[in-house]
Amino acid sequence: MTTGTTGPADDAPLFGAESQFSAFFDDPRWALAMIRATVLEAAHPQIGAALVDNSTFVAHPWRRLRNTFLSMRRMFDADPAVREREAARLNRLHARMSGSDSRGRAYDAMDRAARAWVIATLFESAVTMCRLSGQPLDRVTMERMYAEYRAFLAALDGDAGELPADLHDFWPYFDGVVENVLENTEAARVILYRLFDHLPAPALLAGAPTLWAAGRAVVSPLIGAITVASLPEPYRRRAGLPEMPGAPTAMQGAYLAAGLTRFLPAGWINAGTIIETLSLSPGSDDPRARTVTALHARMKQASALLRLLTPLRGDTGDGTAPAAPGEGRRMAEEFFRQVLDQTGDGHLDWPDLAAMARELATRLDLDEPEETRLYDAFAAWWRELQAALDTDGDGRVSAGEYAAAVPSLAGPALIRVAEVLFDATDKDGNGAIDADEYRALFRTAFHRDLTITDGTYGRSAFVGDFLSFMSGRRTNTPYDPLLADA
Structure with a gap:
């Protein structure tokens, strides 16, 4: 089984800037697709148990996002040495994650079937995001992209044998896992109903807790509803996930709106720059910090105004709890x-x-x-x-x-x-x-x-x-x- 360096239809590289994966990387629709794929991953019993026991995605979601983004960039780098080094790092990381879930079932992050399912959810969610945004992929593009994701799995596992060799056989495989393997796991419930409700502010908004909390209160239920509506119907039925009235329309609108960004000039949206900027703390010596610091000041002003209009109980305005007299260090x-x-x-x-x-x-x-x-x-x-x-x-x-x-x-x-x-x-x-x-x-x-x-x-x-x-x-x-x- 080859790891794949050229595409099946036009001999275009499966990795690097010319890959279909790279074309989606700065696409705002990819954010919605990644949330959907993460829920489908977490619904797998082995993956869900590993996430609950080992992942920092609840307490440190922005850090996890940054590290995941960097890892995926490396795994699709045009240089084979970069891909091999990152694959070795990921395998060392996953080899340290094993245990048992709340029902006593063993899990192992190196389980090949579970790792193949992660890749499968990324591919299927990318196909779904294109369909929901009114830009369905043609057969040739879909086959090329599937070859890229199988090559991704081969780079990790040495071969891609856990995924069907042909795109035609992939869909029965995917449907079979959805209907027979996925569960309403704790990790999936956390992502759908807890993560966004309690999502901490990124560094850029760390000094504006009131503004962040107000925005999160509006956006979080919407993200959850859109994600649930986008999941495969058999999984929603088996997991007992309620579909909110109007959620399918909101989902369609969100994907269509995100898809309109294709009309923006090239380079206007860069996922790497956005993630790095969100990670910058005000006062950093990074050249972008001047802009971040100015934005941070504006956010604090907006937060103070919002707090005057709608005060939150126990809020001090700077993101900290009221300090006890004489408290000289973090409790x-x-x-x-x-x-x-x-x-x-x-x-x-x-x-x-x-x-x-x-x-x-x-x-x-x-x-x-x-x-x-x-x-x-x-x-x-x-x-x-x-x-x-x-x-x-x-x-x-x-x-x-x-x-x-x-x-x-x-x-x-x-x-x-x-x-x-x-x-x-x-x-x-x-x-x-x-x-x-x-x-x-x-x-x-x-x-x-x-x-x-x-x-x-x-x-x-x-x-x-x-x-x-x-x-x-x-x-x-x-x-x-x-x-x-x-």
Whole structure:
């Protein structure tokens, strides 16, 4: 089975800028299609269980979006070396995810049938988005795109045998999985009914909680209704998903409106730029930060005006809860929620620390063995935390157990995490982090609060700052967005 480098009809490349996939990447319709595909993925019992146990999409959806976008760009890069390196990274990531669901059924993120279903949902949702927007794909284009997605699967699994070889056979396969395999899983319900209702603001809107909450209250139910209406009818029936009156019309209108963007001048919509801009924090040294900072100021003004008109109970106007007199640091519960509980399930366990390691390894673009060293260090820290904080012996740490203990707990294992992270960031191994290495980790220039005399960041200072942050003793440091950003 070939991984595919040329198309079946016109010998056009299956990867790179000339692929059909790349043509859709900056298409606003793709956002709707991706939400739909994600629900269909999460409805698969194996994938849904893996998402519930390991994913950060609830607590850190914007970070997850950015990393997913970057990964898909790499997987469809024209350079085979880039694709192979990213496939190896994804396989290492998935190999660390296995367990059992709430019904005791085993799941494994390396299950080939489940991985094939992920690719199948992306392809079928792309076809569906074109049909719903009044621009159905012709047979030749559809076959070429199907070849691209099979090549994507082959790049991950070594071959594409889990997907039918012919497009004609794909549709019975897809319908069979929908009717016989998919379930109303917890992960699917979270995406449909919880994720958008509680979606945290991206960095751009972090200082305008009232404005964000008001907009979210209007948009979230609409997105949910549109997504449900777009799902295959057999799945909606089996899962008992209600279809709101008027939802099919709203769905059709949303896809048609998004499809009209094809009349905009080329380059006006760039998904990468949009995602990067949303991720920028005001005050960043990125050249785009001046615009972001100005927009942020406008958002805060609008939020303040809206708050005067419709005050929200308990809102202070700056996104924080009213501070207790004399409170000098983040409360233990807040630190637990924002930093430690990466999966957003209300408990601290190994998947949370694994998510931290995964995010840091992604930022630094680590290969083996550096990635494994980082995971091993976090695993040792988890064992240390579990031994010290898990008072009821249930194998995880609750917010109450954390708050009742010493929040500033920082033992040898956490020191080891800091040292391994320093070594991974110090790419040239000279014992200090320079400006470029610092930017790779923090995505900004040297923080103004750092005491740097020679243009570098030394090991002892790095380890001390990291320990102070991870033990909840210091806030407003460059480490805050590193693991706490949405």
